[in-house]
Amino acid sequence: MSKKIAVFVGSLRKESFNRKMAKALAAFAPESLNLEIIEIGGLPLYDQDLDDEGRPPSAWTEFRERVKSFDGFLFVTPEYNRSVPGVLKNAIDVGSRPYGQSVWGGKPGAVMSVSPGAIGGFGANHHLRQSLVFLDVPAMQQPEAYIGGAAQLFDANGNITNEATGGFLKNFMDAFTAWVEKTRQRILE
Numbered sequence: 001m002s003k004k005i006a007v008f009v010g011s012l013r014k015e016s017f018n019r020k021m022a023k024a025l026a027a028f029a030p031e032s033l034n035l036e037i038i039e040i041g042g043l044p045l046y047d048q049d050l051d052d053e054g055r056p057p058s059a060w061t062e063f064r065e066r067v068k069s070f071d072g073f074l075f076v077t078p079e080y081n082r083s084v085p086g087v088l089k090n091a092i093d094v095g096s097r098p099y100g101q102s103v104w105g106g107k108p109g110a111v112m113s114v115s116p117g118a119i120g121g122f123g124a125n126h127h128l129r130q131s132l133v134f135l136d137v138p139a140m141q142q143p144e145a146y147i148g149g150a151a152q153l154f155d156a157n158g159n160i161t162n163e164a165t166g167g168f169l170k171n172f173m174d175a176f177t178a179w180v181e182k183t184r185q186r187i188l189e
């Protein structure tokens, strides 16, 4: 049966390399994975008082309900100051509360960081993994995906121009598909 994967992009920029990558990844995914980008730019900043007082913004409630309907998560993020961009961290925080009602737990995930720089967003990638440990989102270990030199990767239509990168992305999506199958099965058993 096909699996629904929510894709979260850690950049709001119109010409974002990470958004281009998130879209390109759909083309490398097997038919059994259905990727959908979930927009996070409209989520108000997390404020615990609003949950505690029983008046969460509707954007939070809708986001939480939506995320619950997916089988797994794919995070495609830039690195901001060697860490996770605030917009993505905010979405993660919103989904994690109220306490005991996190929408993340027990579903498989994968992380890809994309940067024009040479280090490929390693810092953001691993800071994000740290949160996923706490949120009980088993994150695929291999292959790791630190994509550098992003400014050279796409043509004007957002297609990947480099064959080696295309091959890597195919491997990544195949491995993620297997990871989702394996992890979901283990959780449901």
Ligand SMILES: Cc1cc2nc3c(=O)[nH]c(=O)nc-3n(C[C@H](O)[C@H](O)[C@H](O)COP(=O)(O)O)c2cc1C
Pocket: 011, 012, 013, 015, 016, 017, 018, 019, 078, 079, 080, 081, 082, 083, 114, 115, 116, 117, 118, 119, 120, 121
């Ligand atoms: C606030 C800020 C901090 C940044 N810090 C880093 C960084 O630590 N490492 C890095 O590789 N690039 C850094 N960059 C550059 C981003 O990688 C670059 O802007 C990239 O294009 C952002 O991803 P996007 O194309 O998906 O928007 C930073 C950019 C901004 C705006």
